[in-house]
Amino acid sequence: MKLEYLSSRCFLCDRKEPAFDTKARICDCVRSHGFAENELGCYVTFLPEPQSYSVYDLPSLWADEPSDVFAVATDKLIASSELITKHTKAAENGRHVYPYVTDILGKTHHLRCGNASVYRATSLESLTGSDLIMVLDMGSYYWSGTLKDPRSWAIVNTALACRTTEIAVWTAGNAGFSLAKLAYFANRRLPPEERLQVHAIVDTDVSPEIRAQLRLWQCEVLDVFRQDKPVLNPAEIRNLVAARIRRSRRTLDDALYWHVTDGWDGVGLLTYRLIAAQVIRDIFAIFTDQESQPLDVVLPVGTGDLLLGFYLGLKDCEHQGVIPRGAYRLIGVLPAGDNILANIRRRNLLSGAADETTTSNGSAPVMPKLKGLYTPLAPCLARMEEERSVTFITVTEADQLRAGRHILCGGIDDGIVAEPSALAAFGSLPHLQNAFGNPEVKNGRTYKCRRRILMINSGLGILGRSEEMLLQRALGV
Numbered sequence: 141m142k143l144e145y146l147s148s149r150c151f152l153c154d155r156k157e158p159a160f161d162t163k164a165r166i167c168d169c170v171r172s173h174g175f176a177e178n179e180l181g182c183y184v185t186f187l188p189e190p191q192s193y194s195v196y197d198l199p200s201l202w203a204d205e206p207s208d209v210f211a212v213a214t215d216k217l218i219a220s221s222e223l224i225t226k227h228t229k230a231a232e233n234g235r236h237v238y239p240y241v242t243d244i245l246g247k248t249h250h251l252r253c254g255n256a257s258v259y260r261a262t263s264l265e266s267l268t269g270s271d272l273i274m275v276l277d278m279g280s281y282y283w284s285g286t287l288k289d290p291r292s293w294a295i296v297n298t299a300l301a302c303r304t305t306e307i308a309v310w311t312a313g314n315a316g317f318s319l320a321k322l323a324y325f326a327n328r329r330l331p332p333e334e335r336l337q338v339h340a341i342v343d344t345d346v347s348p349e350i351r352a353q354l355r356l357w358q359c360e361v362l363d364v365f366r367q368d369k370p371v372l373n374p375a376e377i378r379n380l381v382a383a384r385i386r387r388s389r390r391t392l393d394d395a396l397y398w399h400v401t402d403g404w405d406g407v408g409l410l411t412y413r414l415i416a417a418q419v420i421r422d423i424f425a426i427f428t429d430q431e432s433q434p435l436d437v438v439l440p441v442g443t444g445d446l447l448l449g450f451y452l453g454l455k456d457c458e459h460q461g462v463i464p465r466g467a468y469r470l471i472g473v474l475p476a477g478d479n480i481l482a483n484i485r486r487r488n489l490l491s492g493a494a495d496e497t498t499t500s501n502g503s504a505p506v507m508p509k510l511k512g513l514y515t516p517l518a519p520c521l522a523r524m525e526e527e528r529s530v531t532f533i534t535v536t537e538a539d540q541l542r543a544g545r546h547i548l549c550g551g552i553d554d555g556i557v558a559e560p561s562a563l564a565a566f567g568s569l570p571h572l573q574n575a576f577g578n579p580e581v582k583n584g585r586t587y588k589c590r591r592r593i594l595m596i597n598s599g600l601g602i603l604g605r606s607e608e609m610l611l612q613r614a615l616g617v
Contacts, residue, residue, distance in 0.1 A: 146188040151520040160188040176488045181373045184516045188406040198418040209290045214259040239410035240297040253293040254282040263554035272592045279599030284318035286599035291408030292318040308339045308381045310401040312509045313350040314601035316340035320357035339381045347604030371514045402443040403516035412449025417456045424463045439596035440564040441472040442510040444517045473568040476534045477504030480515045484522045502536030506610040509561035539567035544614025560610045562598040
């Protein structure tokens with residue numbers, strides 16, 4: 141599927157293509173980066189690019205009538221009245237910047253995605269000794285209450301515009317749940333031949349509770365049985381969907397099929413990029429001493445889609461002179477144990493236990509949405525790490541529970557709602573000093589750090605039993 145309104149650029153060699161092709165995602169230059177030749181079909185390096193775009197086109201955090209999908213600031217985020225007025229007026233002159241041509245869901249189906257919210261977490265500042273901690277909370281989106289909703293929003297709008305009806309996604313729960321709910325309500329206003337069918341590919345460790353929720357929203361649930369090769373490339377996923385469709389005596393029409401697992405769809409990554417650029421642009425506008433102290437941007441990492449989107453949004457702000465060069469540090473947080481670091485660093489799939497990173501010893505946390513050994517974005521993330529554009533931190537179950545007890549029980553003033561996987565970012569707070577080689581850190585953990593931090597809360601979505609039990613422990617139930 142070619143999206144003519146987007147161009148395409150290889151993240152590794154900067155090669156450009158006039159249109160973004162969702163099926164042509166790997167550049168030949170990847171061969172010089174050490175990835176296994178027989179596994180190249182599992183990776184992407186071509187990313188979508190807006191054909192013309194300025195960060196000043198994005199809506200304001202303080203807009204009186206916020207644009208759907210983008211973030212909004214709350215009263216807890218300090219800004220001068222002059223700044224709010226300036227940015228609100230600037231937003232009125234903005235233009236359409238969504239990663240799809242027409243907002244079909246909003247205009248035709250009367251469905252909204254909602255907005256992420258940005259606020260100041262003063263209780264975390266007191267706890268950690270930080271100068272400023274802000275939270276970009278993606279739990280306020282309407283559909284799954286997670287970061288997957290703006291991504292699903294872009295996917296479904298694109299699918300409707302391109303008359304794509306068969307959507308395949310490999311999911312641990314939230315990605316499939318978000319897509320299935322959107323498709324369910326969109327289908328009510330579509331003729332039978334145009335209705336969207338979501339095919340959720342799940343691993344054997346996805347809980348029965350999550351499978352049942354996916355099926356309730358009319359999602360086809362397909363199990364991956366091949367334990368000898370649990371990572372499937374796009375061709376194998378397509379064949380899995382085709383086999384399921386044959387049960388209904390139908391044949392899969394490739395013109396109507398789209399594989400949208402994190403990293404493959406493209407439009408979700410672009411949505412994260414735009415949200416990141418919007419938030420960073422307006423946050424830096426309230427700083428009076430931009431060069432004295434960098435902003436630490438801390439976010440959870442599963443496949444790295446959100447991480448790469450934020451990197452690109454930060455670079456947009458940097459290249460367009462909105463923020464000074466080197467004014468931020470990007471920190472990706474992963475679970476100890478199974479994570480994508482081995483795939484990134486060893487440049488092959490299923491190469492054994494995950495690499496160790498900056499953390500204290502401890503047991504693996506309950507983070508099924510982040511757990512995994514493979515990401516299609518491995519070549520891009522490897523390049524980022526080589527260039528020291530990201531610092532990775534792993535967190536343990538002890539970090540997860542500690543963070544949960546701090547943020548989940550804060551009451552109506554300070555409480556933050558987060559699922560176990562979302563606790564990863566908050567669990568990294570005592571490790572930030574150590575991550576940057578602070579010699580004063582002796583035991584790998586300290587809360588006393590004078591920093592400015594933007595935490596990304598990925599929200600609270602669909603939960604399995606193990607996740608519910610972890611939250612009960614954190615809440616002291």
